[in-house]
Amino acid sequence: MHLGTQVPARDDDDYRVMAQLGIRHVCADPPGNPHDWTLDTLLHFRDRIGGFGLSLDMVQLPLSSRPIEQQHSPDILSAGPDRDRQIDSICRLIERLAEAGIPAAKYNLNIIGIPRTPLESSRGGAMSEAFRWEKADHDAPPTLAGILPEEENWARIDYFLERVVPVAESNRVRLACHPHDPYTPPGYRGVTRVLGTVEGMKRFVLMRESPYHGLNFCQGTVGEMLDDPRREVGDVIRWFGERKKIFNVHFRNIRGGKLSFMETFPEDGDMDMWESLKIYGETGYEHMIMPDHVPTISGRDPRDTAFAFCYGYITGLLQALGRLDSKAD
Known part of the structure; x- marks a missing residue:
């Protein structure tokens, strides 16, 4: 278990700063459309990152958190005419990741993006993202995916998993899916966000069962689907952790819960992040712990x-837990 980051570097100085702050493991992407990444692209980028003492542990597949209209692979969840071609392209990308020695990839199965309501003032006047269902546009129209029944949504997800999970397993590349952020009531914008509940997440990881099929476990997002995050989140972490279904952790906190929350700094929210980190450790989690927002x-x-x-906060908790990486030479 170690400190990580997914913050995009603006230039080489940002990579130097990451290393100076004690980061050794990153999720980062080469420039351009992931469908177009060649083996040489991946190797060059991995070696560039490595030159700063950083290990490229994960990249993003061409399935992001953006609304489906802005995706590189929109046909996968809209069942469009290019669905098979886009899935084949992702399968070939997974093979190239293995050749490049990159052990994991994160992705989203997102249709409506990440709904939020206006920013809210938090500690010291900092502005935080929030979601208040009573302030959301309940009449927002469907996306290009149209009205999507819940079981059809699951069927499209399974169609994707049926193709990519065997490729990931044969190439030993972990695929880490982010849950839906945030939970919204069934039918909002024409869809039920099936990965926006704990039960949906459980169903997902048990489909096409494989040690290479799991979650980019966003603790903030999980908190957003719970009535009482402080009391409930530990059991959720333990369920997925004991089954080795957590491949990356977004270590984010919130105030509030289902349908009404504000994002916070890690020590300023309702969830006890120290207790959470101990549970990750108890279940044998061994990958990155990183801030997301x-x-x-x-x-x-x-x-x-x-x-x-956030990096300093995570480092302090890891050190207190006795899980901090040994010092660099």
């Missing part, structure tokens, strides 16, 4: 300052 703060470099705070 941070509140927007003031100053000359608000993004990286806020993330640096």
Whole structure:
């Protein structure tokens, strides 16, 4: 279990700063459309990252958290005419990841993106993302996927998994799917977000069972689907952790819960992140612990300052748990 990051580097100095802050493991992407990444592209990028003392542990497949209209592979969940071609392309990409020595890939099965309501003021005037169902547009129209019945949604997900999971297993590349952020009531914008509940996540990981089929376990998103995140989240972590279905952790906290929450810094929310980290350790989790979102703060470099705070917080918890990587030479 070790500190990681997925924050995009703006230049080489950002990679140097990551290493200086104690990060050794990253999720990062070469430029361009992932469908177009060649083996040489991946090798060059891996070696470039490695030059800063960083290990490229994970990349993003061409299935992101954006609304389906902005996706590189929209036909997979819309069952469009290019569905098989896009799935085949992802299968070939998984094979190239294995050749390049990149052990994992994250992805989303997202149709409506990440709904949020207006930013809200948090600690010291920082501005935080929030979602209040009473403020959401309940009449927002469906996406290009149209009205999608729940079981048809599952069928399309299974069609994808049936093709890609055997390729991942034969190439020993872990596929980590992010749950739906946030939970929304069934039928919102024409879909039921089947990965927006704990039961849906359980059904998902048990489909096409494989040690290479699991989750990009976003603790903030999981909290968003619970009535009482502080009380409930530990059992959720334990269920997936004991089954070795957690391949990456987004270590984010919130205040609130299902249908009404605000994102926070890790120590400023309702979930006990120290207790959570102990459960990850108890279940044998051995991959990255990383921040995903941070509140927007003031100053000359608000993004990286806020993330640096999170890196230090995670490092302190890992050290207290006795799970911090040994010091660099």
